Amino acid sequence: MISMPVYSPTMLAKGYLCSKRMSAFSSDASPAESKTTLDLNDPADLGTFKHMLMELWLEEVNQRSNFPITKKEQFTPLFKEFFGRSDSRIIKDKLSRKGVNIKDDFTRNYEAFIDNCKAEAIVIKLAISYEIQEILIETLQPGEGQIPLSEKHMISMKGYIDCIFICKETDFVVDWKSTLKKETNESHKIQLQSYLHIWRNLNSRERKVKGLLISLSDYTIQKAG
Numbered sequence: 661m662i663s664m665p666v667y668s669p670t671m672l673a674k675g676y677l678c679s680k681r682m683s684a685f686s687s688d689a690s691p692a693e694s695k696t697t698l699d700l701n702d703p704a705d706l707g708t709f710k711h712m713l714m715e716l717w718l719e720e721v722n723q724r725s726n727f728p729i730t731k732k733e734q735f736t737p738l739f740k741e742f743f744g745r746s747d748s749r750i751i752k753d754k755l756s757r758k759g760v761n762i763k764d765d766f767t768r769n770y771e772a773f774i775d776n777c778k779a780e781a782i783v784i785k786l787a788i789s790y791e792i793q794e795i796l797i798e799t800l801q802p803g804e805g806q807i808p809l810s811e812k813h814m815i816s817m818k819g820y821i822d823c824i825f826i827c828k829e830t831d832f833v834v835d836w837k838s839t840l841k842k843e844t845n846e847s848h849k850i851q852l853q854s855y856l857h858i859w860r861n862l863n864s865r866e867r868k869v870k871g872l873l874i875s876l877s878d879y880t881i882q883k884a885g
Contacts, residue, residue: 666806668819669854673847699763707838709762710773710876711798711822714836716754717742718797718823728828729792732784739780745771778879779836782872783825790827797823807861809854821855830868833859840875840882848873852884 665684667675698705717739724736732738743751748770752762786792798820806816823834835852852871860869871884 665814666816666818667809669817669851669858670819672809672817672854673851696759697761697763700766700769701764703838706769709769710777710838711836712755712758712760713743713751713770713773714777714779714823714876715797716751718795722795722797727793729787731788734787735780735784739777740774743770743774745774773876776878777876779874779876781879782874782881786825786827786832790825790830790832792825792827794826795823796821796826799824801855801858802862807858809857817854817858819855819858821859824859830870831859831863833869833871835871835873836876837873838875839877840873840880848882849884856884 667684671683698709700706700709717737720737720742721735725734726736729735748767751770752766755762783792800818801821802818806818809815809817821833822836825832825834833852833855835848835855837848840848852873856869856871863869873882873884875881
């Protein structure tokens with residue numbers, strides 16, 4: 661049996677921009693935790709920083725909330741309760757316990773994130789409209805093996821999905837982005853559609869699966885069906 665090369669959705673998106681940037685999926689280490697020092701003057705590291713702050717909050721929601729969640733008051737803690745302006749040292753310590761050290765101005769970037777991020781409003785809307793029953797955070801999908809993308813071209817995929825909100829009738833596959841332009845970047849589309857392909861092939865096709873690109877800098881959201 662001929663083995664297929666395996667790529668992550670992120671690598672497929674990079675390949676759209678420049679094929680020389682592509683490399684096969686070779687590690688089960690979470691990209692958010694594989695880098696021990698984040699330079700917040702670097703846009704890519706700043707994006708990882710924002711991703712990890714969202715993970716910290718949603719991990720706490722998973723631990724302390726009673727599911728299903730159907731209204732704002734059921735989120736424990738709410739975003740502003742978890743990210744107080746005076747809690748920057750606590751949050752920095754939480755990241756440190758995950759093995760992540762922050763280079764440069766942590767407090768300034770932390771406060772900019774909690775002041776500008778409006779992702780909570782979108783998550784609350786999902787709960788009210790669709791009933792959130794489970795939240796999967798930064799999970800490797802599939803856990804074992806890989807999902808064929810193209811039998812013809814001998815390509816398979818696996819990768820870390822930022823977040824999956826499993827609701828009563830619909831699963832929402834989320835890709836957090838630092839910022840989103842009005843017109844969706846083609847590489848972002850490829851990445852999100854690849855995540856959707858993976859999740860749809862892992863689960864019953866009777867369930868609805870939708871994709872969301874969500875900006876961590878404002879209220880911007882873009883959808884994929």
